[in-house]
Amino acid sequence: MxxxxxxxxxxxxxxxxxxxxxxxxxxxxxxxxxxxxxxxxxxxxxxxxxxxxxxxxxxxxxxxxxxxxxxxxxxxxPPVARWTWAIGAGFTYLLMGRAEDALPWLQRSIAITSASGRTHLLLAAAYQQLGRVAEARATMTKALELRPGSTALNVPAPTKNTSPVYLKASERIMSLMVAAGLPEK
Incomplete structure (x- = not known):
């Protein structure tokens, strides 16, 4: 390099x-x-x-x-290129505790690229935060179909050099994912 x-x-x-x-x-x-x-x-x-x-x-x-x-x-x-920005915005809104604002971004990301599974994990957390438990569980089921073997241990991004602000917000999102059905281990 x-x-x-x-x-x-x-x-x-x-x-x-x-x-x-x-x-x-x-x-x-x-x-x-x-x-x-x-x-x-x-x-x-x-x-x-x-x-x-x-x-x-x-x-x-x-x-x-x-x-x-x-x-x-x-x-x-082209719309096909926009899914990453949509998941980025949705993820950021979730980190800010603004699940309602995250929903349209995450839904749009899935509409463009439906097979990654990562967006489904975030969408399940958003639904869980909003108290839409049935939708959270159904979305988590789909996420686990797309990403078999996902757990609370292997879903988070590496934490090296991340800020305490990010870590705290990320832990909250992981708790929501677990509540929606993501296995802990």
Whole structure:
């Protein structure tokens, strides 16, 4: 990666790869900088915007993350590309304790890409928070069909370098998922 960055420091695919690498390895502050370099060259880069939003989520900057996901969603891109921004916005709303606001985003994400299962897990948590227990259980059943073997131990993202604000909100969401039927172990 370092050699590619030295050889072509302004080449968007190299910058995107660096942005993705830093995000994937939970180096969120560095990822914000790297992804910002991508956006400086291509302000409509959906991958960079998604990874910026995720980094902001894991750093506990929920308002910033929501604005980033909404910005990406506002671009005139094909609907098939928008599911990640929709799950990002829905997840962020859930982290903020705003399940009602999360619902349309999560439902739209599932309408675009229905087979990931991750969005179903979040939707089940939203229904559970809203007291819509039957819908939460049915949605969790679908999530477990799509992601067999999912448990409260293997569903959460790695916590290295995440903020205490994110950790607390994430624990609340996991509790909602367990209440909706996600096995603990």
């Amino acid at each position: 370092a050699r590619a960055l030295r050889a072509q420091p302004d080449y968007i695919p190299v910058l995107e790869a660096h942005c993705r690498y830093l995000s994937t390895t939970n180096r969120f502050v560095e990822s914000l900088v790297a992804c910002g370099k991508v956006l400086a060259r291509d302000p409509w880069d959906g991958i960079a915007l998604y990874l910026i939003g995720l980094s902001q989520v894991f750093l506990g900057r929920f308002d910033d993350a929501l604005a980033t996901f909404k910005q990406a969603d506002s671009f005139d891109t």
